[in-house]
Amino acid sequence: xxxxxxxxxxxxxxxxxxxxxxxxxxxxxxxxxxxxxxxxxxxxxxxxxxxxxxxxxxxxxxxxxxxxxxxxxxxxxxxxxxxxxxxxxxxxxxxxxxxxxxxxxxxxxxxxxxxxxxxxxxxxxxxxxxxxxxxxxxxxxxxxxxxxxxxxxxxxxxxxxxxxxxxxxxxxxxxxxxxxxxxxxxxxxxxxxxxxxxxxxxxxxxxxxxxxxxxxxxxxxxxxxxxxxxxxxxxxxxxxxxxxxxxxxxx
Numbered sequence: 001x002x003x004x005x006x007x008x009x010x011x012x013x014x015x016x017x018x019x020x021x022x023x024x025x026x027x028x029x030x031x032x033x034x035x036x037x038x039x040x041x042x043x044x045x046x047x048x049x050x051x052x053x054x055x056x057x058x059x060x061x062x063x064x065x066x067x068x069x070x071x072x073x074x075x076x077x078x079x080x081x082x083x084x085x086x087x088x089x090x091x092x093x094x095x096x097x098x099x100x101x102x103x104x105x106x107x108x109x110x111x112x113x114x115x116x117x118x119x120x121x122x123x124x125x126x127x128x129x130x131x132x133x134x135x136x137x138x139x140x141x142x143x144x145x146x147x148x149x150x151x152x153x154x155x156x157x158x159x160x161x162x163x164x165x166x167x168x169x170x171x172x173x174x175x176x177x178x179x180x181x182x183x184x185x186x187x188x189x190x191x192x193x194x195x196x197x198x199x200x201x202x203x204x205x206x207x208x209x210x211x212x213x214x215x216x217x218x219x220x221x222x223x224x225x226x227x228x229x230x231x232x233x234x235x236x237x238x239x240x241x242x243x244x245x246x247x248x249x250x251x
Contacts, residue, residue, distance in 0.1 A: 004095030005063055007138050011035070011088030013127040016113055018082050021045070026072030034085045036064040039106055039133075043079035047072055056081075061106075061137065062099040065090065082110040084130060093187055094144050096137050103140040109133050149174060150188035153181060157197050161204060162224045167193055201225065202238050209243070210250045216243050 005011070014034055027047035038045065042058035048071040049064065056062040056079070064070060066087070113129045115121075143151070156170045170193065171178045185193050201223040208219045220231030235243045 003098055004091045004093065004144075005035075005098075005134075006089040006091040007095045007134075008091075009089035010131075011086045011134070013123070013130040014085040014087065016082065016084040016110075016117065016126075016130070018110070018114060019079075021076050021079050023078055024075045025078075026075050027070060029069075029071045031067065031069050032064060032085075033066055035066050035088050037084040037086065037133075038062045038064065039082040039084075039102060039110060041080045041082070041102075041107065043081075044077040045079040045081060046074050046076045056099070059102050060099060061102055063096070065098070082113075084113075084133070086130065094147050095141075096134065097141060100137070100140065103136045105136055106133060109136070146184045147188060149176065149181070150185045153185050153193055154189070154196070157193060157200060161197075161200055162222065164197065164224055197224075198234055199238065202235060205231065205235070205243070206246075209247050216247060 021043065027045065038056055038061060040056045040058050040060050040062070044058070045056045045062075047054055050068045053073075054062070058080075109129055109132055113126060113133075116126045116129060152174050153170050156165055156173060159165075167178050167181065171181045174181065176184075182192055185191075185196070189196060191199070205219050205223045208214055208222060209216075212219070214222065216231070217228045220228045223231070225231035225234070232243060235246075239246065
């Protein structure tokens with residue numbers, strides 16, 4: 001089930017507004033063709049979403065996914081909130097959760113977005129404010145098990161940059177299978193652990209080329225390459241030029 005708003009695909013901002021319910025007022029019954037971000041400041045908003053009762057309290061946010069039936073079955077408790085209609089991509093792996101606590105700074109951003117709407121500011125400006133809101137939500141997210149696993153593997157690669165570490169050793173350290181580790185790591189970083197290790201070594205090599213007096217042969221060994229020939233081949237494949245040419249520009 002897609003429980004995360006993807007943070008890898010830019011959503012499209014549509015429009016936004018503040019909203020205050022009157023005593024006894026119910027949520028509208030609808031099937032919305034757009035995603036709706038609800039930023040709840042006070043009160044309680046109640047609705048039924050595809051047959052499941054939902055309560056969103058002050059200090060929380062909730063994202064209504066497009067295409068779901070929302071029904072106002074019982075009255076809400078005078079909610080005060082801000083809503084944003086948008087179109088986003090959803091994931092079952094990672095991103096912004098459907099609901100969670102409101103991080104600090106959200107209220108100030110909604111005020112700025114309200115002012116931008118009132119002034120009919122360019123869509124780009126309003127979209128930027130929306131992205132700032134999503135960024136705050138993203139930064140406040142608890143990490144999923146797959147994110148923690150991928151970051152744990154990355155830490156192992158960084159810790160063993162020079163001597164290297166086998167995939168089987170990382171998998172054993174993290175108590176998962178090698179195939180699952182590769183799939184999870186690739187989803188998080190868009191490359192395999194082996195390819196990531198090479199890239200980390202090349203990044204370290206570039207730093208040493210820029211800030212040390214070591215020879216290229218010494219740099220290649222310092223960064224974990226078994227020979228200068230292997231370093232040369234990897235560097236040229238990644239950068240499109242040989243390390244000697246780059247070193248001349250740096251020094």
